[in-house]
Amino acid sequence: MLKLSPSDVETYNRQGFLITGHKIGADRLSTLHRAVESVIEANPDVRPERLVNIHQPGRNPQGLVGDRRFLDIAREPDIVDLVNDVIGPDIILWGAQLFCKPAGDGMAVPWHQDGYYWPIRPLANCTAWLALDACTVGNGCLRVISGSHRERRLFSHLREAREGQVLDLEVKPEEIDETSIVDVELEAGQVALLDVFLVHGSNPNRSANRRAALAMRYIPGTSYIDMELFSPRALWLLRGKDHTGRNDFDVFHRELTREEI
Numbered sequence: 001m002l003k004l005s006p007s008d009v010e011t012y013n014r015q016g017f018l019i020t021g022h023k024i025g026a027d028r029l030s031t032l033h034r035a036v037e038s039v040i041e042a043n044p045d046v047r048p049e050r051l052v053n054i055h056q057p058g059r060n061p062q063g064l065v066g067d068r069r070f071l072d073i074a075r076e077p078d079i080v081d082l083v084n085d086v087i088g089p090d091i092i093l094w095g096a097q098l099f100c101k102p103a104g105d106g107m108a109v110p111w112h113q114d115g116y117y118w119p120i121r122p123l124a125n126c127t128a129w130l131a132l133d134a135c136t137v138g139n140g141c142l143r144v145i146s147g148s149h150r151e152r153r154l155f156s157h158l159r160e161a162r163e164g165q166v167l168d169l170e171v172k173p174e175e176i177d178e179t180s181i182v183d184v185e186l187e188a189g190q191v192a193l194l195d196v197f198l199v200h201g202s203n204p205n206r207s208a209n210r211r212a213a214l215a216m217r218y219i220p221g222t223s224y225i226d227m228e229l230f231s232p233r234a235l236w237l238l239r240g241k242d243h244t245g246r247n248d249f250d251v252f253h254r255e256l257t258r259e260e261i
């Protein structure tokens with residue numbers, strides 16, 4: 001079992017994010033690169049930065065064709081072990097988004113808090129953000145406002161549908177503490193963990209190198225997703241139990257074949 005050190009956990013709690021020492025191997029990475037190509041080809045009308053729920057095999061409720069290889073990595077014990085150390089032993093996988101910024105015209109992601117978008121009660125989530133390509137300042141790496149999660153409050157967001165941005169909700173500029181911006185540069189295969197209250201975003205990719213990353217989303221078994229307020233999706237109980245009794249683990253699993261589950 002992979003373990004974060006007490007100092008890693010302290011860093012995660014203090015900063016709201018952690019660059020872990022975990023790196024997935026080259027074979028696994030090549031498999032995921034093939035999955036990236038495959039979902040881009042299967043979803044020609046969707047920007048590659050917006051491939052939501054992409055771990056759900058078959059056509060997902062959002063209308064996108066997902067890929068089993070993303071589900072496999074999201075359930076990989078090494079990744080789930082890291083999540084375990086920050087949200088505890090009851091772990092539910094509920095989402096995975098591919099943010100693939102093509103070379104030359106990759107879109108920006110405005111400053112936002114994930115918690116602003118998601119009806120998770122009580123609000124808790126860890127994102128395991130896996131760099132599928134080398135992520136650098138040059139190709140639009142993840143950027144975070146270190147410590148912005150600490151008050152565990154949601155900042156005011158503006159609805160700004162700006163050309164070239166992946167999301168249309170953006171933290172008000174006056175709420176951004178520019179002195180605490182950290183560029184999260186990662187090698188391909190590295191994993192960072194992000195708290196649900198952390199303000200984060202990324203710049204456009206104008207470079208000659210693609211920047212792909214998979215954001216895998218996990219809630220603790222003490223939270224539930226209010227599906228009445230959300231677009232429907234499948235949930236996977238990966239470890240422990242659902243203490244709320246309000247998460248439905250059958251939805252959409254019924255439509256999956258035995259091989260797909």
Ligand SMILES: O=C(O)CCC(=O)C(=O)O
Nearest residue numbers: 099109142201202213215
């Ligand atoms: O990949 C990025 O640049 C942004 C990721 C993000 O916003 C997220 O994981 O919620």
